Amino acid sequence: MSSSTRRAQDRAPRAQDRAPRAQAAARAGAAGGLAGRIRGAAAGWAPTLGRVMLGLVLAWFGYHELVAPQLWTGYVPLAGTTSAVAVALVLAHGWVLLVLAVAIIAGIALRLAAAVAALLLVEIIISLTVTGGLTDLTLRDVGVLGLALALTGETRQRAVLTG
Amino acid sequence: MRIAGESIGARGGALLAIASVAGILLGMHGWSMRHHGLPAAGLTGGTPAASAPASAAPGATQGPRPPATRAAGPKLSSQSYAAYAFQVWPAASSAARAAATGLVIRVSRQGPGISVRAGVAGQPLPAATYYPAGAKVYVIEASMGDDAGGADYNLGDDGLVVTDAQGRIVQ
Numbered sequence: 001m002s003s004s005t006r007r008a009q010d011r012a013p014r015a016q017d018r019a020p021r022a023q024a025a026a027r028a029g030a031a032g033g034l035a036g037r038i039r040g041a042a043a044g045w046a047p048t049l050g051r052v053m054l055g056l057v058l059a060w061f062g063y064h065e066l067v068a069p070q071l072w073t074g075y076v077p078l079a080g081t082t083s084a085v086a087v088a089l090v091l092a093h094g095w096v097l098l099v100l101a102v103a104i105i106a107g108i109a110l111r112l113a114a115a116v117a118a119l120l121l122v123e124i125i126i127s128l129t130v131t132g133g134l135t136d137l138t139l140r141d142v143g144v145l146g147l148a149l150a151l152t153g154e155t156r157q158r159a160v161l162t163g
Numbered sequence: 164m165r166i167a168g169e170s171i172g173a174r175g176g177a178l179l180a181i182a183s184v185a186g187i188l189l190g191m192h193g194w195s196m197r198h199h200g201l202p203a204a205g206l207t208g209g210t211p212a213a214s215a216p217a218s219a220a221p222g223a224t225q226g227p228r229p230p231a232t233r234a235a236g237p238k239l240s241s242q243s244y245a246a247y248a249f250q251v252w253p254a255a256s257s258a259a260r261a262a263a264t265g266l267v268i269r270v271s272r273q274g275p276g277i278s279v280r281a282g283v284a285g286q287p288l289p290a291a292t293y294y295p296a297g298a299k300v301y302v303i304e305a306s307m308g309d310d311a312g313g314a315d316y317n318l319g320d321d322g323l324v325v326t327d328a329q330g331r332i333v334q
Binding site: 062063065066067068069070071084087088091094095098099101102103106108109110111112161162 | 166168169170171172174175178179182183185186187189190192193194196197198305
């Protein structure tokens with residue numbers, strides 16, 4: 001066998017090796033592209049998702065405070081749980097929560113609505129802390145407050161009602 | 164329209180108006196239903212079946228008592244809130260103790276019936292209520308999620324039910 005033939009045989013396996021490597025690189029590139037697309041979508045839609053999630057929390061509490069205020073009067077400070085004043089205050093609170101929820105979910109005056117929601121949450125957290133100390137319930141509301149605060153400065157929103 | 168630097172368009176304003184009206188209608192419904200819900204016994208000053216005799220000591224023998232003036236009500240198991248009822252006396256389970264978070268419930272036998280004092284922890288307990296046919300005491304707790312750190316933040320969904328030996332509600 002001539003030396004040139006041997007060299008050609010030596011080169012052949014390397015060429016065969018290169019094909020799987022190229023395929024792997026192509027797969028990695030495709031995977032990287034998919035990951036990049038997921039990252040891009042997450043970055044684009046995460047603020048919207050956060051907005052809708054916060055709105056759902058406010059809507060849930062607002063709705064239940066409106067339809068069954070007698071179950072929430074225990075949270076009203078300085079008022080008896082069965083007093084009409086406490087029920088009226090719960091109804092007013094529920095109404096504000098419901099309107100805020102609609103504004104936040106639809107993206108109407110979002111930063112203003114988020115700021116008002118943050119103020120309400122601060123009031124709730126202070127009230128809970130004063131009456132019962134720092135508990136897991138209070139900390140849960142601190143997390144929701146953080147979400148509301150994050151939305152007060154958020155400008156990259158999608159699926160917003162305009163006009 | 165601009166409010167605090169934020170613009171609200173016509174469609175946005177219309178949606179907020181609809182939400183406002185819907186909230187008012189729901190609120191009117193809630194106001195009309197404010198007296199409905201879980202049984203408001205003991206904790207919120209429900210009508211006692213009978214006042215506990217001041218001179219009666221727990222376990223004192225006083226001869227046969229007159230029959231209860233009120234007929235027993237429906238069975239607790241037939242009520243919509245039965246799933247939220249936790250027996251606290253006699254023998255409270257760990258779930259019942261959790262349900263009674265933030266409450267103070269004292270039960271003692273008095274002759275053929277039981278005497279119950281129940282109130283909110285940290286507040287003065289109301290006078291004992293005597294149930295001539297009472298045999299079991301339940302706490303109604305619709306949501307454990309409002310109990311934390313030994314306190315109940317939403318007593319509005321709590322209640323106290325006393326049943327006779329057959330499970331019929333006497334209060």
